[in-house]
Amino acid sequence: MSVDVREFDVVVVGHGIAGMSAAVSAMESGAKVAVLERAPFEEYGGNTRYTEAFLRLKNENELFDDFESLLAEVGSANPDPVLVHATTQPYEQWPGIVRSNDVTDADLIQTFASSVVPTIDWLKTFGVNFIPAYLAHVTCREDPPLLAPSGGGIAMIEALHAACEKGDVEIFYETTARRLIQDDSDAVVGVRAVGRRNKRIDVMGRAVVLACGGFEGNREMLQRYMGASAINTRPVARGGNYNKGEGIRMALDIGAAPAGDYGGYHANPVDPRSGQPEAKVLIFPFGVLVNKKGQRFTDEGPGADHRIYDGVCHEIQDQPQGKAFLIMDDRINDIEEYTRSIFTDQPPVEAQSFDEIAEQFDLPVDSLKKTMADYNAACRDGSFEPTHEDGLATDGVVPPKSNWARSVDRPPFLCYPLISAPILTFGGVKVNTKAQVVNTDGEVIPGLYAAGEVIGLYYRQYAAATSVLRGMVFGRIAGQDAAQVQAP
Numbered sequence: 001m002s003v004d005v006r007e008f009d010v011v012v013v014g015h016g017i018a019g020m021s022a023a024v025s026a027m028e029s030g031a032k033v034a035v036l037e038r039a040p041f042e043e044y045g046g047n048t049r050y051t052e053a054f055l056r057l058k059n060e061n062e063l064f065d066d067f068e069s070l071l072a073e074v075g076s077a078n079p080d081p082v083l084v085h086a087t088t089q090p091y092e093q094w095p096g097i098v099r100s101n102d103v104t105d106a107d108l109i110q111t112f113a114s115s116v117v118p119t120i121d122w123l124k125t126f127g128v129n130f131i132p133a134y135l136a137h138v139t140c141r142e143d144p145p146l147l148a149p150s151g152g153g154i155a156m157i158e159a160l161h162a163a164c165e166k167g168d169v170e171i172f173y174e175t176t177a178r179r180l181i182q183d184d185s186d187a188v189v190g191v192r193a194v195g196r197r198n199k200r201i202d203v204m205g206r207a208v209v210l211a212c213g214g215f216e217g218n219r220e221m222l223q224r225y226m227g228a229s230a231i232n233t234r235p236v237a238r239g240g241n242y243n244k245g246e247g248i249r250m251a252l253d254i255g256a257a258p259a260g261d262y263g264g265y266h267a268n269p270v271d272p273r274s275g276q277p278e279a280k281v282l283i284f285p286f287g288v289l290v291n292k293k294g295q296r297f298t299d300e301g302p303g304a305d306h307r308i309y310d311g312v313c314h315e316i317q318d319q320p321q322g323k324a325f326l327i328m329d330d331r332i333n334d335i336e337e338y339t340r341s342i343f344t345d346q347p348p349v350e351a352q353s354f355d356e357i358a359e360q361f362d363l364p365v366d367s368l369k370k371t372m373a374d375y376n377a378a379c380r381d382g383s384f385e386p387t388h389e390d391g392l393a394t395d396g397v398v399p400p401k402s403n404w405a406r407s408v409d410r411p412p413f414l415c416y417p418l419i420s421a422p423i424l425t426f427g428g429v430k431v432n433t434k435a436q437v438v439n440t441d442g443e444v445i446p447g448l449y450a451a452g453e454v455i456g457l458y459y460r461q462y463a464a465a466t467s468v469l470r471g472m473v474f475g476r477i478a479g480q481d482a483a484q485v486q487a488p
Contacts, residue, residue, distance in 0.1 A: 003200050003201070004200065005201075006170075006202070006203050006204065007205075008032050008033060008034040008204065009032045009207075010031045010033045010034070010205050010207050011191050011203050011204070011205040011207070011208045011209070012026070012034065012208075012211055013035075013036045013208065013210050013212045013247055014035075014036075014037065014211035015044045015045060015046060015157075016045060016046030016212075016239070016452060016471060017048040017053075017153065017468055017475065018452025018454075018471035018475035019037075019209070019211035020035075020156075020157055020160035020161060020475070021119075021160065021471065021472045021479065022209040022478045022479035023035050023160070024126075024169070025122075025478075025483075026479035026480070027164070027168055027169050029480050030483060031479075031482070033170070034169075034172065034203050036172050036191060037172065037173050037174075037175065038175065038212075039174070043242075044157070045153070045154060045157040045239060046212075046213055046242060047153075047213065047237060047240050047423070047424070047453075048153035048154070048239070048471065049157060049237075050153065050154075050237035050278060051152060051153040053148050053149050053153035053156065054146045054147075054464075055130075055146055055148060055465055055468060056070075057116065057117075057146065057147040058147070059147065060117070061117055063117070067113050068109050068110065070466075071104065071109045071112065072104070074459055074461045074463050075103060075459060076102070076103040076459055077261060077459040079101070079103045083097065083098050083101050083103070084101075084103060086098045087103075087106060091433075094442070095442070096442030098442065100438055102260075102456070104259070104457055108432070108433055112473055115477065116473060119469075119473050119476055120147075122476065123149075123472065126163055128156050128159050129151075130147050130148065132146070132147065133147065134146075135306060156472070172195065172203070175193050175194070175195045176194055176195075177246055177250065178191075178192050178193055178250075179192045179253065180192075180208060180250045180251070180253075180254055182254065186445075187446035187447045188207070188254070188445060188446065189204060189206070190203055190204035190205055191203050206482075206486065206487050207448070208447060208482075209435075209451060209475070209479060209482055210251060210448070211247070211450070211454060211475055211478070212454065213245075213247070213452065213454070214248070214265075214424055214453040214454070215243060215244060216233075216240045216423070217235050217241040218243070218245045219231055221244075225427060226264075227318075229317050229322060230317060231322070232316075232317050232319075232322020232419060233267070233421060233422055234272075234419065235421060236267065236270060236278050236280075240423070243425075247450070247454045248427065248429060251448065251450065252429065254445065255445065256430065256438070256445060256448070257430035257439055257440045258428075258429060259427075259455070259456030260427045260428045260455070260458055260459065261426040261456075261460055262426070263426075263427075264426040264458065264460055265310070265422040265426060266424050266426070266462035266467070267309060267310055267313035267420050267421055267422045268421055269281055269282070269284060269312065269326075269418040269419070269420060269421070270344070270419060270420075270421040271344035271346050271416055272417055272418070272419045273346045274344040276343075278343055279346075280342075280344070280421075281326060281343070281418055282306075282309070282342070283328070283335075283341045283342060284300055284418070285300055285301040285304075285404050286332060286335060287300065287328035288326070288327045288328075288371075288372065288375055288408050289316075289324045289325070289326055289327075290327065290368060290371055291320055291323065292320040292321055292363065293363075293367055294364045294366075294369075294371055295371050296375065297315060297399065298312055298316075298399055299400055301401050301402050301404045301405065304388050304389045306464060307461060307464060310462060313420035313421070316418060317419075317420040322420065323417060323418070323419055325357070326415060326418055327372070327413060327414075328408060328414045328415075329408045329411060329412070329414070330410045331406055334384075336386075338386075344416070348414040348415055348416050349414070349416075350412050350415075351413045351415065352411045352412055352413070353411065354369050354372055354413070356413075357415050360415070361415070361417065372408060372409075374397050375397055375401075376409050378395050378397035378400075378401075379405050379406060380392070380393070386404065389402075389403045390404060392404055392405050424453050424462075424467055425453065426458040426459065426462070427456055428455045428456030429454060430456065431450050432444065434477060434478075434481045435450060435455075435474045435477045435478035435481065436449055436481070437449060446485075449478035450478070451471060451475040453470075453471070455474060
């Protein structure tokens, strides 16, 4: 079988913010660049295409004060203190086991933080504008604004795509990377890919940048790492369906060190009836969540921080059929602008009784009525404050509800079905401050770089508004360094 072989300097896998940042920065450094993109032209951009792209900055020149401390907080899971202490020495003195340790190194966090503002400035040269942006969550209304690109993530993608079209970048759409190509010295020198009709193409280069997302679009990998109930999830937006984990698997196959929490993801609860991107329903703290058995299963109001969504979504995933049902009553109308936290295009089911809700969603009516009676009996008088934690908790019911616990007994009742929808997965590969992938012995794999979701950065919890930044910052770093790799 004849093989189509193409020659470039740098090969980038992925067309999201990480891939585009890598491609353009490599091009600016004088490299001839190829971009491999599984999606068709009409859907390029990965998850970035669909996101508001919140960025953890106060303004264009200033990070949030907790930027580095928050990344450090979520950067490991019960690490060995001896190995962590070794990182206080200069990097070149670290033993291999420390360089490959599954902890987000302090120097990587520092590099990330110090590169954010220069990367924002760089994107502005392509016409990207940044504006203050508020999270559309009622319980976060009193939080300070973040930064976001005007027009959302797609604005950045289109600006960088235009730069690619003007420069020496060739983009291969509907082309999926399958494995890395190595030379006799085990340096990475290309990517074996397939296009339409399974046509093989070998795209060669002095370096490869893996920037093709996580594995939220791959049920096999989700179930392998997160359990059988992961079959109940679906990506939060269409772009996530293209993220099937090949970049991570290809790197692991040639010895890359894993990093990040393979059993974790960042998610939102979405309405499964809706086909639109990010059909989020974020008002569940103000109602009651029940499963298909008509039973409560979680604390609906553990806190006002939007980080609570991940834990609640994992619990929804584990329920029968992976479904939950948010039940509210007419009191929801007491909350000003509560609809700004609802993104589904489907209306709630309205009912005059719990019997009707049970019938609509095929729930056991007796169980549902008992659940609601027990919950209502556990609610206590107190001050209800929807914009922040109010301490209005239940008393004597399991599971408890920590905040916003008001009776749900005043019809009409409103009900939304919910499922867990991963936004990004946490598991990836280990990189150094140049975005070079290191192997399980802590050595750099020559010619291999990673950026964006392929980099394992988070453990147990997501550091809010840092993922798009991770893509743009390490994409740019990877592209710049990859362009300097010399031919063997």
